[in-house]
Amino acid sequence: MRLPPLQAAKFIRRYKRFMADVELANGNILTIHCANTGAMTGCAEKGDTVWYSDSKSTTRKYPCSWELTELSNGNLVCINTHRSNQLVQEALQNKVIKELAGYSEIYPEVKYGEENSRIDFLLKGEGLPDCYVEVKSITLVKNNIGMFPDAVTTRGQKHVRELLAMKKRGHRAVVLFAGLHNGFDCFKTAEYIDPDYDKLLRQAIKEGVEVYAYAGKFDKIQEIPTALSLTEVVPLCFN
Incomplete structure (x- = not known):
């Protein structure tokens, strides 16, 4: 399964189930959509690398979506269920x-x-x-x-x-x-x-x-x- 083009950021926090804040390489904070409504145990530790996609949509409030987490041990997990x-x-x-x-x-x-x-x-x-x-x-x-x-x-x-x-x-x-x-x-x-x-x-x-x-x-x-x-x-x- 091909993944959409991905960009990297650092995970800060997840909140309201569907939202997450990440830090970009330039230090800016970006709010992205989280499609996973579960507990995401072990998949959302502060400082983990988040790989996100950008829909480029002009109608979505949060056009970027959290796709993967790269864990501290180097493993990858797709959190977009x-x-x-x-x-x-x-x-x-x-x-x-x-x-x-x-x-x-x-x-x-x-x-x-x-x-x-x-x-x-x-x-x-x-x-x-x-x-x-x-x-x-x-x-x-x-x-x-x-x-x-x-x-x-x-x-x-x-x-x-x-x-x-x-x-x-x-x-x-x-x-x-x-x-x-x-x-x-x-x-x-x-x-x-x-x-x-x-x-x-x-x-x-x-x-x-x-x-x-x-x-x-x-x-x-x-x-x-x-x-x-x-x-x-x-x-x-x-x-």
Whole structure:
């Protein structure tokens, strides 16, 4: 997935959920839009390098958008959660997700379930059961372990219940954890943050819901990030 042209700044603070102040190289302070409404645990430390895009819009109050954070250890993380489905759709189209490579039709944002949900992707293929794919972003990493969620997620719990119901109806049901961070080599749920989500996901796995986590890789040109892609499945490291 190609990233928009990016510029660097130093992170100062995030506030009102959707706004952040950054310091430019000339010392000026710029307010940028933050598309991530989550906790962003470990992704917004004062002094981190922020990579932002500029829409050049004359109608947006804040035309610049926070795209990536470069952490003090050099790892990159895409904090713009709108990018996760773009990333996964490209990976599905290019048959990068080996476990789902047999499907020829990809339908994004399809209404389904009993709790008024939308599945991120419904996959169809001749002779194959319909496959419901829910995408979640990995932005929280500790000790090279990717984790989800970074805050209590009642919405995520709902999605697991919906997928379990689809599985019981004879469909394939998949939770795909997409690496928006390049610093992990295995994956687990952050049970210390949301034990209910951890319990639900473990039960769903026992009942046939499939869970895959894919590593993310950033490409650079002259040290500026230019692209993000999913590369390979990483092992699950549930306790």
